[in-house]
Amino acid sequence: MRSSTTALAAEADIVRARRDAKDLAASAGFGLLEQVQIATAVSELARNVIQYAGHGEIVVSQIRDGSRAGLEIVCRDRGPGIASLDRALAGGYSTSHGLGRGLAGARSLLDEFRVETAPGRGTTVWGRKWLA
Numbered sequence: 113m114r115s116s117t118t119a120l121a122a123e124a125d126i127v128r129a130r131r132d133a134k135d136l137a138a139s140a141g142f143g144l145l146e147q148v149q150i151a152t153a154v155s156e157l158a159r160n161v162i163q164y165a166g167h168g169e170i171v172v173s174q175i176r177d178g179s180r181a182g183l184e185i186v187c188r189d190r191g192p193g194i195a196s197l198d199r200a201l202a203g204g205y206s207t208s209h210g211l212g213r214g215l216a217g218a219r220s221l222l223d224e225f226r227v228e229t230a231p232g233r234g235t236t237v238w239g240r241k242w243l244a
Contacts, residue, residue: 114139115173118158120189121166126158133172137183140174141243150183150241153218157187157237160214165191165234175240182242185222190234197229 116132118125133154137147154170161168168189175184194200200215215237219225224240 113174113176115171117169117171120158120161120168120170122162126155126162129158129170129172130155133183133185136172136174137241140181140183142183142241146241146243149221150185153221153239153241154185154187156214156218157185157239161187161189161191164194165189168234180242182223182240185239185241186236188234188236193231193233194227194229194235195231197227201227 114136116129116136118129118132120126120129130151134147134151137150142150150172154172158170161170166189168187168191170185170187173184173186175182201219202216215227218237218239221241222239223242224238226238227235229235
């Protein structure tokens, strides 16, 4: 099983994380549509880290659960945390005057999604996409 870790601190890191995620998805057997969905979810999560926390990391790993294969995304930062997680996950809510699709958009593209956040301690997002 392959994985990729990208430190997130600048726009170029988003491009790198997106490219690495798409490559891992392709080598895991995902079709082009799923590759783009995974890359887009990674891009949304990475952009949130840079915009709200300043820096963090994203790890994308090929995984297996019994006969199922897929990818797992873990994105973490030590930023301010998300004050209103329910609103952020509902979509259309942004504290930076953006579209507010980051977390909600990433969640809609993945099969499994979970967020842990605490004020002043940061945020960790886990997501999985399974091969059909």
